[in-house]
Amino acid sequence: MKDTDGSYITEDGRKIGGVVMEMKNITLKFGGVNAISDISFDIREGEIRAIIGPNGAGKSSMLNVISGFYIPQEGEVWFHGKPRPQMKPYEVARQGIARTFQNIALFEGMSVLDNVMTGRLTHMKSGLFAQAIWKGRAEKEEIANREIVEKVIDFLEIQAIRKTPVAGLPYGLKKRVELARALAAEPRLLLLDEPMAGMNVEEKEDMCRFILDVNDEFGTTIALIEHDMGVVMDLSDRVVVMDYGKKIGDGTPEEVRANQEVIDAYLGVQH
Amino acid sequence: MAQSQGGASALLSLPALLNRNATQFGTKPAFREKEFGIWQTWTWADVEREVEALALGxxxxxxxxxxxxxxxxxxxxxxxxxxxxxxxxxxxPVPLYQDSGAEEMAYVLDHCGAKVVVASDQEQVDKVFEIQGKLHQFEHLIYLDPRGLRKYDHSHLHRFSDVQEKGRAARDDLIRELEARTAALTYDDPCVMLYTSGTTGKPKGVVLSNRNIIESSKASSEFDKLTKDEEILAYLPMAWVGDFIFSVGQAYWNGFCVNCPESPETMYENLHEIAPTYFFAPPRYFEERITILTIRMEDAGRLKHWLFKRFMELGRKVGPQLLDGKTVSAWDRFLYGLGNILVYSPIRNRAGMSRVRVGYTAGEAIGPEIFDFWRSLGINLKQLYGQTEASVFITQQPDNEVRADTVGVPSPGVELRIDETGEVFYRSPGVFVEYYKNPESTASTKDAEGWVATGDAGFIEDGTGHLRIIDRAKDVGKMADGAMFAPKYVENKLKFYPNILEAVLFGNERTECVAFINIDLTAVGNWAERNNIAYSSYQELAGHPQVMETVQAHVEEVNKSVAEDDMLSGCQIHRFVILHKELDADDGELTRTRKVRRRIIEEKYADIVVALYDGSKEIATKTEVTYEDGRKGSISAVLEIRDAAVVPVVPQKVAAE
Incomplete structure (x- = not known):
């Protein structure tokens, strides 16, 4: 049953709310190349929204537009019902958007705990000096933030590597640490750039479970890019399919799977 | 002990002990668990309140x-x-092994007719729901960790804290009923039922009474002078009798603190943080730690390596003597003191053993080399011999009488008897009540006078009174020429090598012995990495020619050492094979406590055993495996069979007695 604003309850009992973010006719160019041409879609509160497409389809560019890193030449990004102005990365973070990267961007020399703590930076109010002498408010603040970080560590089951430097960790675990850092920011919208890339089957299954659990336990809206079709179809509520910078499909996994254009883009067609 | 005097007669159940602890040392820590990176503590008074709320619920x-x-x-x-x-x-209460598959669990839950199940998390909840159809008496499921369970149908599913909350709310109505039920508990009422994993057949439900648990806990606490100030780490399966005695029986009797790790993966780190004073681990644990240590030392610098080697030699020579209070030359004593600063103490610290006053190993025979290694570090590691049916304790080694080849003297209150076939029998206050719903097995194990058959063959040593276990009575056999065949003795020697995780020896009623070997992936993998040897799977590494060479060298060394024992020199390994998969409890090849199920392995790999005896150079085989989620698959491999050099022995007739 859909409400007037389009919100509904999924089969497994999750509530999908109104539109959080809307892409309106986005076009992004690098020089003369159209990375994204005239794409529109929306992201609803509480849903898992996937953007898929073959290599070079413009998925990562799209995610960077969502995160505010790229400014599209044409079109607007609407966030919570208003056009979003150009923003600095920390402003994006303050708006409750966190992300992970395709090629892991962690502080390699720091421990897992310290890396995850950096996710709390935007929530720290005390100044540089106060943090340096670590007295009064700065101390209280760090303890409160550490508590949130510890809950994330518990949630992602990385207690055993809490104090291990990131550099020595296997790839799958690094990905998990990156997710932990994003979660530590307590985001309302979580952007995941190829969360399963380069993982083995077991690691993929773990990651899927974590993504579903995050969405379920915290009600976090998740937008993810992935080219592993199987994973996407199992995880997502709705899928946008891109090819050569254009949107060629948008809908539930079943709808997308039945879409001829999508099949052609993935399997190729004879010209 | 002071607390055992006053009102010992009233302490007839665990709730009675809890009440005494809450009254006498209410503010003392009873339980700790690391959560969110911090050790959370509950005092005995807290525990009494938590328990009451849950009981009401x-x-x-x-x-x-x-x-x-x-x-x-x-x-x-x-x-x-x-x-x-x-x-x-x-x-x-019936604690179950959390890693058992749904089928195994279905058998046990149905056998005891559990009405309510308390499960830790979603994984266990899913398992119980999966088999729900087979369980006729099952009514309610209580879970602890709510994660992932929010969307489940909660008509028969309850959160642990909600049950306690409801219990607290209904306190006024139910407290009289609860007090009455608690007061009605007698010394001979069942305290717990534990399923034995058993090396053969279906698990049996061993019923242990309050008397069994409390008398055993009391006697063993006095034997080792345990106090209320001990700290232990609870990390072994709750379904295992050892954990029940250590973390429940002895903890409640003495009032000491039980620490629970943050997660199974953080166990080593948590052990290091807690540094228990009283520690228990199966032999496999001590083997694993040596493997890790050896790997680290391989990677260490030259000086460290030299120091380690030099001082471990010294330690092996004088460490155990010093522990037993025997005389050692002043120079050795000085060197040992130096080694203590440079080597032993850091290793003890890393292993979380710096405060261990009493350490035990049991469950299986420990290799003498492994045992001596830990003793030489100055850790008072002792052996005990026990069974679920005995509430653990049959024999224990007293301080200063510790040896690798015996399992000690009878525990206080235990009588021992060896029958004419060499099987060990015992009788004690800890002897179990019965096997639940299985009078036949009860009668065949426990006779009318209360003597229980252990199923192990052994003898009592003249002079010292120590019990020596040779092997499982049904595993000890005779070779074709009449010499004794004791597989475990040889297997333990093999398992001392870090590269070898598991070994299974065959040879009963045959002319010569052959063996299956499992390599240790951690140790061999590390070696492969250091030597730039690429491998993609366990199977590939296991079949690597250089690995074969190394294992062959180990086997030949073991043969030399076995040949030195007159009684067992016939058990030398003539041919061996490295298995293409790890023996696994999920495949029924090991018990849940990781003991080898010899008969099942022999049947399952019958083709390989035949090949070991018929002189073939290799064998193509296909094995069914069970994945952790219960799915089945198969792996096939061609295994190389190798001959190992044996030391010729003069055949001699072994006297029966």
Missing amino acids: LIQMGVGKGDFVAIIGRNRPHLYWAVVAIERAGAI
């Missing part, structure tokens, strides 16, 4: 006197409270 849920309530999960304080809460409500 259970009564409200409809748990009646004599019902069985199963507990499934890793070591967590809440699950330990559940044990006592269930008893308070007049029911009987």
Whole structure:
């Protein structure tokens, strides 16, 4: 049953709310190349929204537009019902958007705990000096933030590597640490750039479970890019399919799977 | 002990002990668990309140006197409270192995007719729901960790804290009923039912009474002078009798603190943080730690390596003597002191053993080399010999009388008898009540006078009175020429090598012995990495020619050492094979406590055994495997069979006695 604003309850009992973010006719160019041409879609509160497409389809560019890193030449990004102005990365973070990267961007020399703590930076109010002498408010603040970080560590089951430097960790675990850092920011919208890339089957299954659990336990809206079709179809509520910078499909996994254009883009067609 | 005097007669159940602890040392820590990176503490007074709330909640849920309530999960304080809460409500707790598959669990839950199950998390909840159809008496499921369970149908599913909350709310109505049920508990009422994993057949439910648990805990605490100030780490399966005695029986009797790790993966780190004073681990644990240590030393610099080697040699020579209070030359004593600063103490610290006053190993025979290694570090590691049916203790080694080849003298209150076939029998206050719903097995194990057959062959040593276990009575056999065949003795020697994880020896009624070997992936993998040897799977590494060479060298060294024992020199390994898969409890090849199931392995790999005896150079085989989620698959491999050099022995007739 859909409400007037389009919100509904999924089969497994999750509530999908109104539109959080809307892409309106986005076009992004690098020089003369159209990375994204005239794409529109929306992201609803509480849903898992996937953007898929073959290599070079413009998925990562799209995610960077969502995160505010790229400014599209044409079109607007609407966030919570208003056009979003150009923003600095920390402003994006303050708006409750966190992300992970395709090629892991962690502080390699720091421990897992310290890396995850950096996710709390935007929530720290005390100044540089106060943090340096670590007295009064700065101390209280760090303890409160550490508590949130510890809950994330518990949630992602990385207690055993809490104090291990990131550099020595296997790839799958690094990905998990990156997710932990994003979660530590307590985001309302979580952007995941190829969360399963380069993982083995077991690691993929773990990651899927974590993504579903995050969405379920915290009600976090998740937008993810992935080219592993199987994973996407199992995880997502709705899928946008891109090819050569254009949107060629948008809908539930079943709808997308039945879409001829999508099949052609993935399997190729004879010209 | 002071607390055993006053009112010992009234301490007839775990709830009674809990009440005494809450009254006498209410502010003392009873349980700790690391959560969110911090050790959380509950005092004995806290525990009494938690237990009461849960017990009230259970009564409200409809748990009646004599019902069985199963507990499934890793070591967590809440699950330990559940044990006592269930008893308070007049029911009987049945802890189960959390890693057993759904089928195994279905058998046990159906056999005891558990009405309520307390499970730790979603994984266990899913398992129980999966088999729900087969369980006729099953009514309610209580879970601890709510993660992932929010969307489940909650008509028969309850959160642990909600049950306690409801119990607290209904306190006024139910407290009289609860007090009455707790007061009605007698010394001979069942305290717990534990399923033995058994090396053969279906698991049997061993019923242990309050008397069994409390008398055993009391006697063993006095034997080792345990106090209320001990710290232990609870990390072994709750379904195992050892954990029940250490983390429940002795902890409640003495009032000492039980610490639960943050997660199974953080166990080593948590052990290091807690540094227990009283520690228990199966031989496999001590083997694993040596493997890790050896790997680290391989990677260490030259100086460290030299120091380690030099001082471990010295340690092996004088460490055990010093521990036993024997005289050692002043120079050695000085060197040992130096080694203590440079080597022994850091290793002890890293292993979380710096405060261990009493350490035990049991469950299986430990390799003498492994045992001596830890003793030489100055750790008072002792052996005990026990069984579920005995509430653990049959024999223990007293301080200063520790040896690798015996399992000690009879524990206080235990009588021993060796029958004419060499099988060990015992009788004690800890002897179990019965096997639940299995009078036949009860009668064949325990006779009318209370003597219990251990199923192990052994003898009591002249002079010292120590018991020596040779092997499982049914495993000890005779070779074709009449010489004794004792597989475990040889296997333990093999397992001393870090590269070898498991070994299975065959040779009963044959002319010569052959062996299956499992390599240790951690140790061999590390070696492969250091030597730039690429491998993609366990199977590939296991079949690598250089690995074969190394293992062959180990086998030949073992043969030399076996040849030195007159009685067992016939057990030298003539041919061996490195298996293409690890022996696994999920495939039924090991018990849940990781003991080798010899008969099953022999049947399952019959083709390989034949090949070992018929002189073939290799064998193509296909094996069915069970994945952790219960799916089945198969792996096929061609295994190389190698001949090992044996030391010729003059055949001699072994006297029977």
